[in-house]
Amino acid sequence: MDGFEIRDPRFKRYIHGNAPLEELASGFRWIEGPVWMGDANCLLFQDIPRNRTMRWTEEGGVSVYRAPSDYANGQTRDRQGRLIACSHHGRCLYRTELDGRLTRLVAHHGGKRLNAPNDVVVRSDGTIWFSDPLYGIQSDYEGGRQDSEQPPALYRFDPEKGEIRVMAGDFDGPNGLAFSPDERRLYVSETGDQTQAQPRQYIRVFDVSPDGTRLSGGDVFHKVEPGYCDGLRVDEDGNVWASAGDGVHCIAPDGRLLGKVLVPHLVSNLCFGGLARNRLFIGGSHTLYAIFLNRRGVQWP
Numbered sequence: 235m236d237g238f239e240i241r242d243p244r245f246k247r248y249i250h251g252n253a254p255l256e257e258l259a260s261g262f263r264w265i266e267g268p269v270w271m272g273d274a275n276c277l278l279f280q281d282i283p284r285n286r287t288m289r290w291t292e293e294g295g296v297s298v299y300r301a302p303s304d305y306a307n308g309q310t311r312d313r314q315g316r317l318i319a320c321s322h323h324g325r326c327l328y329r330t331e332l333d334g335r336l337t338r339l340v341a342h343h344g345g346k347r348l349n350a351p352n353d354v355v356v357r358s359d360g361t362i363w364f365s366d367p368l369y370g371i372q373s374d375y376e377g378g379r380q381d382s383e384q385p386p387a388l389y390r391f392d393p394e395k396g397e398i399r400v401m402a403g404d405f406d407g408p409n410g411l412a413f414s415p416d417e418r419r420l421y422v423s424e425t426g427d428q429t430q431a432q433p434r435q436y437i438r439v440f441d442v443s444p445d446g447t448r449l450s451g452g453d454v455f456h457k458v459e460p461g462y463c464d465g466l467r468v469d470e471d472g473n474v475w476a477s478a479g480d481g482v483h484c485i486a487p488d489g490r491l492l493g494k495v496l497v498p499h500l501v502s503n504l505c506f507g508g509l510a511r512n513r514l515f516i517g518g519s520h521t522l523y524a525i526f527l528n529r530r531g532v533q534w535p
Contacts, residue, residue, distance in 0.1 A: 237496050245484060245493030248473075253526040255497065255516075259296045262288070264376070265517030266465075267309045267319070267353075270507025277507055277515050279522065280306050282322070282376045290522065304328070305377035307370065308353030308410070308465070308503070312393075313360055320351035322370030322377025327351055327362065327391065340391050343398050346383040353410045353465060353503075357417060359446050362391045363401070365408035365422065388422060390447075401449050406434050410465035410503065414472050414487070415532050418442055421455060421474055423463040435462035437476060437485075456489045465503030465517075469529045475514065477501035482516060495525060506531020 237255050240246060263283035270277055277290045278299055286301035287309075300306075305322040312318055317330040318339070325348045326341035339362070341348055350370025355363050366387050371380040388402040388411070402408070406427040413420055420440045426433025439455035442448075456463075461479020468474055472487040481497035482504055499518035507513050511530040516523040 239494040239496060240492075241494075242486070242490065242492040244486070248484065248493070248527055248529050249495075250526060250528055255495065255523055255525045258290060258515075258522045258524055260521040262520045262522070264502065264519065265522060266307050266503050268503055268505040268507075268515045268517055269309045269311065269317070270505055270511075270515070271311075271317075272507070272509075273315065275509075277505075278309065278317070279515075279517060280309070282307060285323075287319075296522075305370065307351070307376075308364070310354050310356055312356045312362070313358070318354055318356065318362060320354050320364060322350040325350060325371070325380070327354065327364060339393060340396075340398050343384065343387075343389065343400070348389075349382050349384070349386065350377060352408070355411055355413060357413060357446055360392075360394065361446060362393060363411060363420070364389050364391070365405075365411055367405070367407040367409060367425070369407065369425075369428075402440065402452060404452070406430075410463065410477070412466050412468045412474070413442070413532075414468055415470060417446070420449065421466060421468070423466055423476070425462050425464060437463050437466065437474065456485050456491070458483055461500065464501070467505055467514075468532050469506070470532060471529065473529070475504060475531075477503055477517075482514065497523060 262281040267280040287299045287303040289299040304324045306319040309319040327339040329337045352365045370377040387400045391398045407425045409423040409425045411422045426435045436457040437455045440449040441451045458478045463476040466476040474485040476483045482495040484492045497518045502517045504516045
């Protein structure tokens with residue numbers, strides 16, 4: 235089929251032959267952090283270098299949701315429907331309350347400033363998990379060059395207790411993350427130290443303890459080629475949909491590549507949305523794409 239690369243027969247069941255990749259909007263500098271707002275029937279996403287959060291609707295197209303955005307990157311919703319965003323410039327997580335007020339949730343660990351929170355997901359127990367690489371403070375393009383005060387890490391933040399802890403500190407550049415449908419697994423993309431000639435770049439998988447307070451494992455789950463995985467999402471069957479240099483790769487829970495949705499531009503991040511959660515929204519560099527699939531994304535929340 236045009237627009238797809240099928241590596242495993244199972245992938246044929248996930249795609250519609252009459253549902254091509256659609257270009258929704260273009261002219262951005264770098265798209266990140268897509269999140270579907272089901273109650274508002276809209277998609278929010280970041281145009282990081284322009285320091286603004288954008289809104290897309292089927293009827294109205296693109297408009298500005300928030301400017302300035304504090305150079306926000308990844309974002310998600312918590313169990314109360316509040317929007318949680320990672321700020322590069324503010325080096326923090328902030329939450330948009332239901333009345334529109336902004337609340338800074340966490341900006342420090344061990345008395346030192348975070349680096350540049352990159353991506354975030356909320357577990358069913360309300361805890362907030364986020365990656366904290368150095369990328370957002372390494373240049374002036376996506377938030378402003380600043381000094382790092384601690385190494386990259388993967389964090390768990392409990393907003394009820396105000397507690398933050400490192401869940402994994404053996405990353406060079408932790409990036410996108412997503413839980414499996416049963417929350418027994420956590421997938422995290424390692425995009426590496428990009429100042430190195432050959433950075434570590436692959437998706438890792440961790441086992442999550444039943445109470446959600448500990449991780450084990452952390453082995454390599456899959457290596458995306460070409461390019462590397464930035465953002466990722468999981469569908470109802472536990473397949474991982476990962477960004478890549480040539481589009482979006484669908485990876486089975488056993489790490490096997492099932493197929494690809496081919497995209498003309500480098501993909502940064504993606505999310506499931508739409509009324510049935512079967513529409514995959516894709517940030518392709520400066521262009522926003524979408525495609526209907528025969529699979530639904532995990533519902534968060």
